[in-house]
Amino acid sequence: DAKTTQPNSMESNEEEPVHLPCNHSTISGTDYIHWYRQLPSQGPEYVIHGLTSNVNNRMASLAIAEDRKSSTLILHRATLRDAAVYYCILRDDGSSNTGKLIFGQGTTLQVKP
Amino acid sequence: GAGVSQSPSNKVTEKGKDVELRCDPISGHTALYWYRQSLGQGLEFLIYFQGNSAPDKSGLPSDRFSAERTGGSVSTLTIQRTQQEDSAVYLCASSPRLAVDEQFFGPGTRLTVL
Numbered sequence: 403d404a405k406t407t408q409p410n411s412m413e414s415n416e417e418e419p420v421h422l423p424c425n426h427s428t429i430s431g432t433d434y435i436h437w438y439r440q441l442p443s444q445g446p447e448y449v450i451h452g453l454t455s456n457v458n459n460r461m462a463s464l465a466i467a468e469d470r471k472s473s474t475l476i477l478h479r480a481t482l483r484d485a486a487v488y489y490c491i492l493r494d495d496g497s498s499n500t501g502k503l504i505f506g507q508g509t510t511l512q513v514k515p
Numbered sequence: 516g517a518g519v520s521q522s523p524s525n526k527v528t529e530k531g532k533d534v535e536l537r538c539d540p541i542s543g544h545t546a547l548y549w550y551r552q553s554l555g556q557g558l559e560f561l562i563y564f565q566g567n568s569a570p571d572k573s574g575l576p577s578d579r580f581s582a583e584r585t586g587g588s589v590s591t592l593t594i595q596r597t598q599q600e601d602s603a604v605y606l607c608a609s610s611p612r613l614a615v616d617e618q619f620f621g622p623g624t625r626l627t628v629l
Contacts (some may be wrong), residue, residue: 436617445519445606445620446558489558500571501546501610503618505558 403468404425406490414480422509424490429470434495436503437464437475439486446489446505449475485513517541519621521607527627536624537591540609547590548610548618549582553603561605563580564590597628 405472407425414420426435437449450457450464457464463476477484489508493501520539528534540547549561560574564584575581579597584590594601604625608618 445608445623446618448617451617500563500565501616501618502548502560502563502571502574503550503558504560505550507557509547 403459406492406506408488408506408509409489410507411512413512413514414477414484414514416482417479417513420477420480420484420513421492421500422477422488422511424474425472426490426492427438427471429492430494432494433492435464435466435470435473436491436493438462438489438491438505439469440508441483441484441486451493480511480513482513482515483497485511487511519547519607519609519619521605521621521624524622527629529629530584530599533593533595534597534626535624536594536605537620538590538607538609539591540588540590540607541619542588543603544611544619545587546612546616546618547584548608548609549590549592550606550608551603552623554608555601556603558606561592573598581612594626597626600626602626602628 411476436451438446440446450462452464487508487510489505491503522537545566546566550558552558562582563571579595582592604623606623608620610616610618
């Protein structure tokens with residue numbers, strides 16, 4: 403599985419946008435970019451995923467570089483509840499894949515009031 | 516609707532004992548995954564079930580670990596002769612179908628081996 407590189411930690415102020423970067427220079431053509439987050443003492447939670455085009459949902463936006471070697475998760479207005487570990491994961495969603503997620507260390511996001 | 520549930524939420528056991536951890540996936544979800552999260556190790560994949568297909572056991576750390584899924588629904592992860600290094604949070608996730616869908620995680624079972 404292709405690897406991702408994320409900063410260990412980031413800080414943000416409440417109600418400000420947050421841009422969480424992820425590098426994945428060895429991404430292959432069938433790899434989707436998935437983001438999950440894990441709030442303290444909870445299981446991971448799906449945030450968003452995409453392949454080539456930018457994606458938006460109620461939680462966040464995903465901006466994918468044209469060469470797909472990097473992506474950015476965007477939280478438009480951080481709240482205290484967004485403090486979590488954010489995982490950027492590449493998953494080969496081809497027909498032979500089992501769908502297992504390979505988690506890295508993620509980025510710990512702190513949100514200051 | 517109900518999410519993924521796991522039981523027990525906490526389990527303390529003595530080294531050498533066997534333990535069983537249970538996962539109830541979301542109704543109708545055909546794919547079920549087990550992961551574990553240890554201090555300093557992060558989240559690691561253990562095993563995957565999809566319908567009636569043979570499970571992907573590639574992540575099981577030793578032959579002391581096994582899992583089954585009965586009737587395509589409830590799953591049990593069994594750890595035999597537990598060791599202290601087995602202490603971790605064991606997480607179960609389910610998804611509606613293969614690969615492309617998001618996975619819904621349960622709250623986990625915290626296992627402590629004394």
